[in-house]
Amino acid sequence: MAHASQRSLSVESFKVMDVLRKANQLQAEGKHVLHCEVGQPETGAPKTVAQAAVAALTEPQVMGYTDAFGLLPLREKIRNHYSKKYNLQTEIPTSRIVVTTGSSGAFLLAFTSCFDTGDIVAIASSGYPCYRNILSALGCHQANIPINQEFKLTAKELHNEIVRRKAANLKPINGLILSSPSNPTGAMLSPDELKDLCALCDEQGIQFLSDEIYHGISYGQTEATALQYSQNALIINSFSKYYSMSGWRLGWMVIPEELVEPINSLQQNMFINAPTISQTAALKCWDGDTIEELEKHVTKYRTSRQLILDQLASIAEIDDTNIAPADGGFYIYVDLGKENVAPGLGSVKMCDLLLQEKYVAMTPGTDFEDPDSSLGDRRFRISYAGGIETVRQAMQRFHEFFPTWVERVKKAKGEKKTKE
Structure with missing residues (x-):
């Protein structure tokens, strides 16, 4: 049985x-x-993306395994996207870009590479439930930090939790995962709020995982990426929301240099690579049409x-x-x-x-x-x-x-x- x-x-x-x-x-x-x-x-999916997928099916040799981190041309397009959208001062090397099996695959890779059993990972009290559920399955514990009256978790709330845990002689926080725009609240951190949060995480040795999968869908607010403020932050994004490719199971991460080899090994063993047809079609995601x-x-x-x-x-x-x-x-x-x-x-x-x-x-x-x-x-x-x-x-x-x-x-x- x-x-x-x-x-x-x-x-x-x-x-x-x-x-x-x-x-x-x-x-x-x-x-x-x-x-x-x-x-x-x-x-x-956008018409150009769907058409690219159909065309790729007629070329079976294209549908084999890719590098564990994904097609190089796709990783280059992701790199160029960051440089153009966020005006990054330093170009991201493609070696730090990982194409994943949706954002869900990215969460599993990120959590497994960053945290050990028993580690404390901070999450917003109102947040995406799969953070909590996947972390629990991996044996991690959560510090649920109350959001403020603006439905946000900022550096102030994180600092208060750090102080509270220290005073109560509780284990320190090892990591933080936070989405902006948020699911479920839709609240967004301002660039200054994100900058302050990155600075506090770097100062305290807290691994910050910035979930940015709703970038591109905002209403008058400035979108900022944690890459603008920290070289230690791990960025998670997806083709499911703005790019309207939810069933294609395709996402990506931008990871710190120190995590390249660990995540490469994990990706090889857990997923081999993200779906090749989805990667091939996604090359069209940044075309003008x-x-x-x-x-x-x-x-x-x-x-x-x-x-x-x-x-x-x-x-x-x-x-x-x-x-x-x-x-x-x-x-x-x-x-x-x-x-x-x-x-x-x-x-x-x-x-x-x-x-x-x-x-x-x-x-x-x-x-x-x-x-x-x-x-x-x-x-x-x-x-x-x-x-x-x-x-x-x-x-x-x-x-x-x-x-x-x-x-x-x-x-x-x-x-x-x-x-x-």
Whole structure:
């Protein structure tokens, strides 16, 4: 009889995928389900990329293994992208660029190369759940650092945690992983905030992993990369979001020189190389026609973002200070507040009822929050990656649904008072 390892049994599911499964079941039953749960662009890969993939299939010799770090021409294009977009003063050697099997493959390589079992890795209290889950599977422990009122983790919050741990005689922090723009909040660090965070990590010997996979999707804020401020930071990016290639399983890392050989060995053993057809097609990602198409996607995201914010603003019970800034990415993160929840009636129940009654799929905050915090059952995430019309209809249904939710909560609170 097969037995699952204790390590695998300790890993939580990725809750948004659970929501997606339920939504797909309803859809299979003929219900008109509106998907606002997953961060998957409605658009497929850019036309030039798809055409390049088709052309590559007619040349079987192109589809063999690549170097473990990926096709050299693709790594050169990534290097040129950084030089052009961020105006880097020093050119990155291609030896420090690793093409990975999506950002998920990058997380596994980065965590395995940077941290040992028992190490402490800091994460934002509201953040991407797979950080926590993969780190746990590798035997690492997390320091969940509360985000500030702007829904950010800055050098100030990290410094406070360093001081707190020292005073309490706790193990020091070995690493920090942070996304900007953030999933789920959409909050972005300013260039100065990122610079200060890099400086503090370098000063304290904390390995900073900068998750920049939502770069390219921002709304008036300046995007900065940790490469501008530190030679020690490890950068993670992906072709899944801005480049609209989520199913192609392709990402990349820019790594410190000291990690080149360890990560090379890990990549060779874990993945061999990222999918060759995806790498070949991605060579077209920075062509003029491709960028023009991708920028049109961002314009659509901006329209969808505003539709959601306008609808939320029209709901009196939702305080605008409880809505994360949504500076980038394609998510709106909302805190229902104490007044709109009751025992047994939090965001988990709300999202479930919204799906069952209105066929709108949104993700409860339990997927993103510190498990020891009660905020997870107060918050929920709306993805607007699925297109303008999907968002328009979803928010109309949500607007119809929310008054009934408020009444449920009031009734539950009234019944509790009567019993008391």
